[in-house]
Amino acid sequence: MRKVIFGASVFFSGLISIALLLAGTMGSDLIVNGERSSFLVLSQFGLLPALFVFAGVAVVGLVVALIGLFGHEHVEHHEHHTHREKWTEE
DSSP: OHHHHHHHHHHHHHHHHHHHHHHHGGGOOOEETTEEOHHHHHHHTTOHHHHHHHHHHHHHHHHHHHHHHHHHHHHHHHHHHHHHHHHHHO
16 A cells, blocks of 8 residues: 555656646747747757656656556455454464
């Protein structure tokens, strides 16, 4: 359960970071072919690598949450079963 909560919080912090970074580009007046370009603004200020790092943080958080959700259940059930056997033997 701890891995799920930790992974979900890391995932959402990555998403919020991406959203704030992209929202900050809305104030720019740079226009490409008559359209505003967030990627152009991020590259102009050297923030494109930060976008990729935040996306990586979000992906890592999602992977940790999924591992905690599906991988931990089987181990927890097995440990619980062995503790029950110890109590019934005594």
